[in-house]
Amino acid sequence: MNDLNGLMEQAPDLIMTYGIKLIFAIIIFIVGKYFSNLARKITVKLLKKRKIDDTVVSFVGNISWALVFTLTIIATLGQIGVQTASLVAVVGAAGLAVGLALQGSLANFAAGVLMVLFKPCRVGNYIDAAGVSGTVDEITIFSTRLLTPDNKVVVVPNAAIMSGSITNYSAMDTRRVDLVIGVSYDADIKQAKQILCDILENNQYVLKDPAYTVAVSELADSSVNFVVRPWVKTGDYWGAYFELTETIKLALDEAGIGIPYPQMDVYVKETPAA
Incomplete structure (x- = not known):
């Protein structure tokens, strides 16, 4: 009975303390969600100004949203008293595991973004890269599609193209x-x-x-x-x-002007019979 009375006496203080924390947590979540959407909009707008492929724009925009929203969730949980150190460690470990599992794909994606940003080649250019020569037919976020002069289709990972030299035969007029x-x-x-x-x-x-x-x-x-x-x-x-x-x-x-070509003169010398 005494414990109940003590709890009832502490209730206003507990409500005040945790109520304020909850209100601030809700405010942090709402503001963070707003900035998550704002980060995506700004990223998309900046990339579209540079006339970057829509697939890359959407992908990078979603990544920027996810990063800000993840920080918002962590900050919200920390505000209401949840220990976020372990949560950050788990998220970091998960990110590392996913990064290691997808390191090839991530390397191709990063190379694709660089190709779109710096434009070492464009669709329609005839290039020599990664040991393949052909006309660029399509540049995606992970690979580049080339058409060879004999009409073969070669799909080359973007990382392979960006890791070596690129000879662009169509860059100049x-x-x-x-x-x-x-x-x-x-x-x-x-x-x-x-x-x-x-x-x-x-x-x-x-x-x-x-x-x-x-x-x-x-x-x-x-x-x-x-x-x-x-x-x-x-x-x-x-x-x-x-x-x-x-x-x-x-x-x-x-004009009667000869063009020399490789030739061999053979001389046969007869040896008198003994």
């Missing part, structure tokens, strides 16, 4: 075609050079600016080698390459 043309030592070098220059001057793909280069680069074992380096629009590269190669061969043949 113009590209240089590098050809090495060898003529025989008996040929008239000036005539051969003039023929090469005339071909470049009249070719539909070759640009006037930057200027092309035609020059003797090497006196090789069996030929005098010219470097032929015209500039073309990036989209015209292979058309220019194939057309110039054929046109040069036909023009040199017509």
Whole structure:
């Protein structure tokens, strides 16, 4: 009876103490939930301004919301007297376990975010990365889809692409075609050079600016080698390459200028019979 009377006497103080804590806990929860949503909205807005893929925007926005909301729950429980140290340890251990289990996927995700942010390549670019060459067809948060020139589909993890060098053949508007043309030592070098220059001057793909280069680069074992380096629009590269190669061969043949090729002369020496 005395214990009950004592409890009744302490009730107003207990209600006052824990009531205030409960009110503050509710306020912390409401404010924290508001800031969780605000963090997601701000993150989404900032990422969309940078024209980042919607999938990445949604994923990162949800992560920012989850982080702030988790801190809100911990702060709310701490306000009403729950020991949160063990809870933080459990959450940290769970996060570590999930991170270790998904470290490959997380690495690909992080690389995908970096690719979207820094744009080393875009959809439609022809690139060489992770030992694969092809046209970028799609960039997702975990992998990049490439189409090879023979129309194969290759899916490359983003981490593999970002961990090495990326050669982007489509990044610039113009590209240089590098050809090495060898003529025989008996040929008239000036005539051969003039023929090469005339071909470049009249070719539909070759640009006037930057200027092309035609020059003797090497006196090789069996030929005098010219470097032929015209500039073309990036989209015209292979058309220019194939057309110039054929046109040069036909023009040199017509002028009677030989193009040396590897050959072996065999001499048979007869030995008189004994």
